[in-house]
Amino acid sequence: xxxxxxxxxxxxxxxxxxxxxxxxxxxxxxxxxxxxxxxxxxxxxxxxxxxxxxxxxxxxxxxxxxxxxxxxxxxxxxxxxxxxxxxxxxxxxxxxxxxxxxxxxxxxxxxxxxxxxxxxxxxxxxxxxxxxxxxxxxxxxxxxxxxxxxxxxxxxxxxxxxxxxxxxxxxxxxxxxxxxxxxxxxxxxxxxxxxxxxxxxxxxxxxxxxxxxxxxxxxxxxxxxxxxxxxxxxxxxxxxxxxxxxxxxxxxxxxxxxxxxxxxxxxxxxxxxxxxxxxxxxxxxxxxxxxxxxxxxxxxxxxxxxxxxxxxxxxxxxxxxxxxxxxxxxxxxxxxxxxxxxxxxxxxxxxxxxxxxxxxxxxxxxxxxxxxxxxxxxxxxxxxxxxxxxxx
Amino acid sequence: xxxxxxxxxxxxxxxxxxxxxxxxxxxxxxxxxxxxxxxxxxxxxxxxxxxxxxxxxxxxxxxxxxxxxxxxxxxxxxxxxxxxxxxxxxxxxxxxxxxxxxxxxxxxxxxxxxxxxxxxxxxxxxxxxxxxxxxxxxxxxxxxxxxxxxxxxxxxxxxxxxxxxxxxxxxxxxxxxxxxxxxxxxxxxxxxxxxxxxxxxxxxxxxxxxxxxxxxxxxxxxxxxxxxxxxxxxxxxxxxxxxxxxxxxxxxxxxxxxxxxxxxxxxxxxxxxxxxxxxxxxxxxxxxxxxxxxxxxxxxxxxxxxxxxxxxxxxxxxxxxxxxxxxxxxxxxxxxxxxxxxxxxxxxxxxxxxxxxxxxxxxxxxxxxxxxxxxxxxxxxxxxxxxxxxxx
Numbered sequence: 104x105x106x107x108x109x110x111x112x113x114x115x116x117x118x119x120x121x122x123x124x125x126x127x128x129x130x131x132x133x134x135x136x137x138x139x140x141x142x143x144x145x146x147x148x149x150x151x152x153x154x155x156x157x158x159x160x161x162x163x164x165x166x167x168x169x170x171x172x173x174x175x176x177x178x179x180x181x182x183x184x185x186x187x188x189x190x191x192x193x194x195x196x197x198x199x200x201x202x203x204x205x206x207x208x209x210x211x212x213x214x215x216x217x218x219x220x221x222x223x224x225x226x227x228x229x230x231x232x233x234x235x236x237x238x239x240x241x242x243x244x245x246x247x248x249x250x251x252x253x254x255x256x257x258x259x260x261x262x263x264x265x266x267x268x269x270x271x272x273x274x275x276x277x278x279x280x281x282x283x284x285x286x287x288x289x290x291x292x293x294x295x296x297x298x299x300x301x302x303x304x305x306x307x308x309x310x311x312x313x314x315x316x317x318x319x320x321x322x323x324x325x326x327x328x329x330x331x332x333x334x335x336x337x338x339x340x341x342x343x344x345x346x347x348x349x350x351x352x353x354x355x356x357x358x359x360x361x362x363x364x365x366x367x368x369x370x371x372x373x374x375x376x377x378x379x380x381x382x383x384x385x386x387x388x389x390x391x392x393x394x395x396x397x398x399x400x401x402x403x404x405x406x407x408x409x410x411x412x413x414x415x416x417x418x419x420x421x422x423x424x425x426x427x428x429x430x431x432x433x434x435x436x437x438x439x440x441x442x443x444x445x446x447x448x449x450x451x452x453x454x455x456x457x458x459x460x461x462x463x464x465x466x467x468x469x470x471x472x473x474x475x476x477x478x479x480x481x482x483x484x485x486x487x488x489x490x491x492x493x494x495x
Numbered sequence: 496x497x498x499x500x501x502x503x504x505x506x507x508x509x510x511x512x513x514x515x516x517x518x519x520x521x522x523x524x525x526x527x528x529x530x531x532x533x534x535x536x537x538x539x540x541x542x543x544x545x546x547x548x549x550x551x552x553x554x555x556x557x558x559x560x561x562x563x564x565x566x567x568x569x570x571x572x573x574x575x576x577x578x579x580x581x582x583x584x585x586x587x588x589x590x591x592x593x594x595x596x597x598x599x600x601x602x603x604x605x606x607x608x609x610x611x612x613x614x615x616x617x618x619x620x621x622x623x624x625x626x627x628x629x630x631x632x633x634x635x636x637x638x639x640x641x642x643x644x645x646x647x648x649x650x651x652x653x654x655x656x657x658x659x660x661x662x663x664x665x666x667x668x669x670x671x672x673x674x675x676x677x678x679x680x681x682x683x684x685x686x687x688x689x690x691x692x693x694x695x696x697x698x699x700x701x702x703x704x705x706x707x708x709x710x711x712x713x714x715x716x717x718x719x720x721x722x723x724x725x726x727x728x729x730x731x732x733x734x735x736x737x738x739x740x741x742x743x744x745x746x747x748x749x750x751x752x753x754x755x756x757x758x759x760x761x762x763x764x765x766x767x768x769x770x771x772x773x774x775x776x777x778x779x780x781x782x783x784x785x786x787x788x789x790x791x792x793x794x795x796x797x798x799x800x801x802x803x804x805x806x807x808x809x810x811x812x813x814x815x816x817x818x819x820x821x822x823x824x825x826x827x828x829x830x831x832x833x834x835x836x837x838x839x840x841x842x843x844x845x846x847x848x849x850x851x852x853x854x855x856x857x858x859x860x861x862x863x864x865x866x867x868x869x870x871x872x873x874x875x876x877x878x879x880x881x882x883x884x885x886x887x
Contacts, residue, residue, distance in 0.1 A: 141615045141887050175831060197832040217832060218787040220798070220846065223533045242788050245845045273833055274788040274796050305830070395610040396634050396666040404666050406612070410861055411886060414806045438697070439567060439857060440589040440609065441665055453637045454612065465831060469802055470861075472884040492864040494803060495533050 131485040137477060142393040142456065143407040145471040147486070149478040151387035152369065153185065158381075159351060159368050160190040166354045166363070171195050171214055171344070173366030176465045178490025179474070180208045182369060193236070195364045199227050200493025206235040214238045214264075214344075216301065216364070218246045218274065224495070225253035232259050240264040240301040240344075242275050244288045247295045254294030262298040263289070264342060269325040270318075271305035279332045286338050299342025299361075300333075302326050307349040308418050312379045319350030319357060327359035349378040372464035377419045383427060386460045388474075390424070390467060392442065394455040400448035405457060408437045412459065413466030424459040434459065523877040529869060534785040534848065535799040537863040539878070541870040543779035544761065545577065550773075551743060551760050552582040558746045558755070563587050563606055563736070565758030568857045570882025571866070572600045574761060585628070587756045591619050592885025598627040606630045606656075606736075608693065608756070610638045610666065616887070617645035624651050632656040632693040632736075634667050636680045639687045646686030654690040655681070656734060661717040662710075663697035671724045678730050691734025691753075692725075694718050699741040700810050704771045711742030711749060719751035741770040764856035769811045775819060778852045780866075782816070782859060784834065786847040792840035797849060800829045804851065805858030816851040826851065 132139065137146065163170035170191035174183055175198075183194055183205055193212030196202045202213045211234075218241040219228050228250060231237050239261060241247060247263055254261045265282055268275025276282045282300070289297045304322035307315045323345050330340040344362035346354070351365050370388035371380050392407035412424055414437060423434045423442065432446040442459075444451070461467035468474070469491055476484040524531065529538065555562035562583040566575055567590075575586055575597055585604030588594045594605045603626075610633040611620050620642060623629050631653060633639060639655055646653045657674055660667025668674045674692070681689045696714035699707045715737050722732040736754035738746070743757050762780035763772050784799035804816055806829060815826045815834065824838040834851075836843070853859035860866070861883055868876040 141613060143886055217798075218796075218845075220785055220787045221533060242790060243845055246787070268790055272794070273790075273830065273835060275790055277790060393612055395612045395638065398634060398660055398665075398667055398669060402664070404610075406609075409805070409807065409858065413801070414808075414858065415801065416806075438665065439861075443665060453610075453635055466801065466806065469831075471886060494535055494537075494863060 131473065131475075133482050133484060135482050136480055137391060137458075137482070138456070140391055140475055140482065142391045143411045144391045145468065145474045146389050146391055146458070147370070147474045147476050148387045148389075149476055149483065151385055152182065153189075155368050155371055155381070155385065155387060156185055156189045159365060162351055162354050163363055164190065166357070168354065168360055169193075169362040171362055171364050172369065173197070173216070173364055174201055174205060174490070176366040177369055177468060178488050179486055180204065180489055181486050183208070183210055186369065192362075195366070198493055198495065199224055199231065200495055201490050202231055202237065203227065204490050204493065206231055211235045214240065214364075216240045216303070218242065219250060220246055221249075222253070225249055228261065229253050229257050229259055232261055238262045238264060238298065240266045242266040242268075242285075244285060247289055247292060251292035251294035255292075256294075259294060261295050263295045264299040264301045264344065265297065267300055267302050267326055267329055269302040269304055269322040271303055273303065273305065275302065279329050282329050283332060283336055286333055286336070297338060297340070299340055299344060300326050300330055301344040304345060304347065304350065307347060308374070308378065311419055312377060315349040315378055316353040316356070319345070319353045322350070323357035323360050330359070348375050348380050352379050367464055370464035370468070372467075373420065373425050373460050373462045374418045376460075377417070383425055383460050386464075388461070388464045388468060389427065390459045390461060392457050392459060394444070394451050394453055394457070397451070397453055401445055403444040403446055403451045403455075405442040405444060406440065407442045407459060408440045410439050411467070411470055412437065412442070412461050413463060413470055415461075415463035415466040417462040424461050427458040427460055429457065432457070523865065523867075525874050525876060527874050528872055529783060529850075529874070530848070532783055532867055532874065534783045535803045536783045537860065537866045538781050538783055538850070539762070539866045539868050540779045540781075541868055541875065543777055544574065545581075547760050547763055547773070547777065547779060548577055548581045551757060554743055554746050555755055556582065558749070560746065560752055561585075561754040563754055563756050564761065565589070565608070565756055566593055566597060566882070568758040568761055569860060570880050571878055572596065572881055573878050575600070575602055578761065584754075587758070590885055590887065591616055591623065592887055593882050594623055594629065595619065596882050596885065598623055603627045606632065606756075608632045608695070610634065611642060612638055613641070614645070617641050620653065621645050621649050621651055624653055630654045630656060630690065632658045634658040634660075634677075636677060639681055639684060643684035643686035647684075648686075651686060653687050655687045656691040656693045656736065657689065659692055659694050659718055659721055661694040661696055661714040663695055665695065665697065667694065671721050674721050675724060675728055678725055678728070689730060689732070691732055691736060692718050692722055693736040696737060696739065696742065699739060700766070700770065703811055704769065707741040707770055708745040708748070711737070711745045714742070715749035715752050722751070740767050740772050744771050759856055762856035762860070764859075765812065765817050765852050765854045766810045768852075769809070775817055775852050778856075780853070780856045780860060781819065782851045782853060784849050784851060786836070786843050786845055786849070789843070789845055793837055795836040795838055795843045795847075797834040797836060798832065799834045799851060800832045802831050803859070803862055804829065804834070804853050805855060805862055807855035807858040809854040816853050819850040819852055821849065824849070
């Protein structure tokens with residue numbers, strides 16, 4: 104992945120015979136500055152990325168909890184490698200396709216934090232479990248029984264965690280009694296064995312910067328209490344897993360947990376900055392765009408819309424992204440390929456470049472097949488977003 | 496594209512040497528029913544697609560206007576072929592990459608309805624103009640001058656249209672006086688020649704079903720009036736182009752226009768049904784998903800979130816999609832890979848399949864690399880979304 108190279112993006116398999124060749128091969132140049140990149144372009148700053156990775160690894164080490172970052176944010180094998188090299192104990196994924204990709208690249212400890220359902224997926228899960236250590240989190244006997252049947256028929260036993268709903272109102276058992284009942288039913292399964300509990304405290308986002316610490320503490324306390332009841336009933340519950348980026352600054356106060364699963368920190372974004380993870384300057388993933396229209400004195404249009412940034416709204420702010428060099432400009436609305444900027448009269452003629460910190464890095468990354476990798480303002484590599492499009 | 500075949504989706508170029516092969520090759524089967532498809536899965540119904548295509552072609556023919564559908568909606572070469580075969584006069588695109596893809600497949604009349612900016616793009620535009628008839632719409636002398644310089648140096652003259660802002664407040668000149676001034680400056684350019692006017696009346700969406708007709712009529716009248724002033728000043732303005740799907744039912748009443756550019760009609764979606772384009776039953780593009788969690792009596796979670804449906808909100812309704820077979824179920828919120836359904840107690844056990852009509856078909860399509868093509872409930876093909884990811 105080093106040195107200068109040119110990736111020729113052509114799709115010969117879709118070339119109908121006899122048609123004209125109109126497309127200029129897109130050149131993924133290295134050794135150039137940001138100003139040489141055509142827009143819109145997704146850009147990843149290596150030093151900021153590594154700073155975010157190191158910072159989270161240090162927080163987890165200081166709190167003596169295992170770190171298992173969520174790879175859904177980046178879908179990039181190279182970022183996974185850097186997370187593992189900086190000291191984490193495995194990775195989390197949302198999709199079997201993401202797990203398969205990472206396992207193929209040597210990641211040998213994975214948590215599928217998603218209820219894996221259906222014969223095809225259970226078969227894939229078993230194949231995966233033969234290549235790597237794979238845990239699955241779910242909240243129902245139906246899912247665990249399906250996994251178990253597929254696994255037992257292959258002589259496997261899949262370690263599983265029960266997901267507890269600690270207030271986000273998405274997945275998860277609703278009470279300690281439900282967790283106990285599910286744990287008891289799990290005991291009857293040959294191909295799935297209970298190893299822990301998991302929660303996703305999305306409510307830390309809604310709580311905002313001031314409330315995130317209390318929300319994270321309540322989430323962890325809930326899970327630890329359920330674990331205590333399970334242990335009192337004779338179950339071993341070695342793994343208690345919580346976390347997302349907004350709870351990271353409060354990690355040292357989450358007594359009793361064993362594992363932390365933040366995702367977005369690796370890039371950070373406008374939401375995470377609002378919630379307390381560094382500053383806009385620390386955000387590693389940005390979108391370069393260009394002003395292509397100036398219809399009025401106060402309105403400009405850039406070549407980045409929902410198909411470049413995603414239509415994810417900001418949690419605690421208006422608008423669709425922050426302009427890194429023009430903080431007073433407001434990205435007021437997006438169409439699919441247009442972004443409408445409100446800006447002071449006289450600023451931003453056509454051709455002006457902007458660098459946008461997205462509201463939500465996971466959503467923006469997922470719109471792109473390629474990211475330009477930069478260091479000290481120079482393009483040093485292009486990474487293909489290998490995990491994008493693996494929808495199952 | 497006919498018959499049964501299996502596409503082997505592997506990415507050998509990203510296979511690190513020596514790593515384990517964990518991934519099951521994804522099989523794109525044909526000759527099976529929808530129930531055999533693993534979820535989430537994007538599905539396109541051929542008969543509904545063809546009905547939408549034919550219906551729009553008939554409306555345009557009845558109104559005696561040229562039809563130039565916007566291909567950003569589908570990004571699919573095969574859909575473009577069907578639109579052209581049913582009787583349209585060319586296609587519209589938002590990106591040079593989309594234009595290049597279509598030109599390579601023999602589409603020889605294209606409108607880039609976007610301000611093309613920068614040396615690289617002007618070079619690509621000229622290459623494209625050597626392979627196909629290509630028009631460009633923009634609203635500034637800067638953009639037209641750049642195009643002209645690149646074109647003239649290659650002995651080309653690019654036909655261009657001036658975009659007029661008729662009330663949507665995105666791109667476009669703001670007045671007849673501005674249009675006249677721009678037309679006059681255009682006369683000095685050797686490589687760009689004025690051939691018409693264009694508008695995008697996004698306000699027809701905001702006007703809703705009752706107001707869409709009046710909004711469409713006002714948009715067309717505005718553009719026709721500007722054209723009249725330009726003609727009075729001695730400019731030829733043969734092409735007056737308006738339209739989007741919500742204005743289609745009112746097409747016969749838009750006097751003076753010469754071209755219509757709807758996009759979403761080809762699939763239709765929840766928004767378009769609300770605005771008057773057919774019924775939910777007519778929507779050709781859906782997402783198959785499965786209930787994977789039933790945490791409470793009134794809540795289910797499906798395996799389709801913003802990375803499957805997009806986070807595009809509905810214009811005139813709550814929620815993130817309509818359940819085709821369960822109209823009372825409400826898709827209340829989305830995370831990246833989760834959709835939270837509100838449903839009556841006792842309905843929808845784990846494993847229940849749902850077919851979702853997305854809020855916005857363009858956004859949902861753009862999340863997928865592959866679409867399963869079905870006819871009479873049977874999978875007859877898989878089409879790769881060739882245009883997805885061509886962000887520039």
